[in-house]
Amino acid sequence: MREQIRSSDLPEKTKIDLITFMEGRPVSSEQFDRVMNQVFDEYGKTRIEPCEAVGIIAAQSIGEPGTQMTMRTFHYAGVAEINVTLGLPRLIEIMDARKTPSTPTMTIYLKDDFNTNRDRARDVSWQIEATRLSEFGDVTTDLVNMEILVQINKEVCQKRKISVEDIIEKAPEKIRSRHHYRDFEHEADADKAVIHFFPKNAESYQNLFQLHNHVRDVIVQGIDDIERVVVRKESGEYILYTEGSNLKDVFQVEGVDTSRTRTNNIAEISEVLGIEAGRNAIIDEALSTLREQGIQVDVRHIMLVADMMCMDGEVKQIGRHGIAGEKESVLSRAAFEVTVNHLLDAAVANEEDVLEGVTENVIVGQPIQLGTGDVKLIAKPIN
Structure with a gap:
């Protein structure tokens, strides 16, 4: 039998927390002892029995409700502009440990100075959202002079808090590094806000049009992997929702609250924040996916699966x-x-099977080593 818990056995802080929890009413020692003993009774009832097949129970507890889940792939999830994969496709993604989810998205929380000011929240979103050069001005092709002319709009630059000099510096550099295209030269005039791009082969129209595509699509502001950012006000603070995910680069943006910002890319969380964070992400994503469908699954089944997926230090x-x-x-x-x-x-490898698991014992037709099958009776010889 379990020993009875007395109020004198517990630290003072624990008693204060419990008393505060009980609606601030004064609690006698007898009431306190009764509450604590009831807590320990409930805890004892929820413990798993020895030799219980926890893996099979977990698989059944997740798999059976999974048959009732819908197959819908896209759902608005509270943000009309951002699509998110939910339901069974999302649960399969989580269990398959996909490197990139079909609809990567981030929920970015802001620090206190930024989350109550819409203008500052919008400024942060511009630092995150990938913006192409074509959005900062006109990109035209001059067939006579065999060049691409970019006329930057200074008003747009001022609105988006980026200088013309930054755009002039980033555009050619990003075409070479990100697009891996180097067959061009360029000239720029910051005062006139103009950039001239020339193909190295001045007689090839194909090179000119290829260069035009690279110049138009080069990203000069924001993070390349994040296509779109939506700013919404929820619970009195501004939150950013993104289409695309890049946790490492978003953490470096000023104003982002790194302690609350999250992504649905579990592999990225594990890589940036470590395997424990990846394990927590699997649990949280699986539970939220099931709850969104109105399905209640005990968290311990999900935790067992997450532990198995992460026990070797990587998400499998x-x-x-x-x-x-x-x-x-x-x-x-x-x-x-x-x-x-x-x-x-x-x-070929001359392997042996010691028949310790469930599956292999079922195949060969003998009791599994769980439950009553775990106990072996040995007859005591009579002298």
Whole structure:
């Protein structure tokens, strides 16, 4: 039997927190003891029984409600301009540990000085949203002189808080580094806000039109991977929603609250913030996806799956390229996918199967080593 908990056994801070929690009413020692004992009783009832098949229960608890989920891919998720993958496709993405989700998106929170001022929030969004050179002025092709002429609009630059000199410096550099295109020369006049681009082969119209496409589409402000940013006011503060994700670069933008900003790209979270953050992201994303469909799943089932996916220090999928494909048991691997290949490889490598798991024992027709099957009775010889 569990020993009874007394108020004297607990730290003073714990008692103060509990008393504050109970609506500020005075709590006697007897009431306090009764509350604490009830908490420990509830905790004891929620513990798993020894030899319980926790993996199978977790798979069943997630898989069965998953059959009721809709297949809709796009949902407005509170922001009319941003599409987000939800439902079963999103749950599959999470479990498959996709490197990039089908609709990457970020929810960017701002610091106190920025989240109550719409103009400052808009300034931050311009530092994040990828803006092409064509949005800062007119890009025209001069066939007579074989050049691309860019006339920058100074009013747009002033509105978006970027100088003409910055655009003149970034545009040619980004075409070379990001677009990997170097067959051109350029001249610029900051006073007139004009940039001239010339193809190195002055007689090739094809090179001229190719250069025109690179000049028009080169990103001179913002983060390349983030196509669009929407500013919305929720709960008294301005929040940025993005189409596209780049956690590392967004964290470097002034005004971004790095402690609350999040992305739906789990692989990116794991790479930037570490495997523990990746594990928490799997739990949070899976739970929010299920809740959005009105499905309640105990968090401990999701936690068990997340622990399995992250236990080797990297996010692995639940599949033949991840957890299922790396099991010690030959029969367990063969039962999942590509049966013949696994059996052939095991035969060539002279592998053995010690029959400790569930799948392999079911295949050979003997009790699994869980529940009552975990107990072995040995007859005591009679002298």
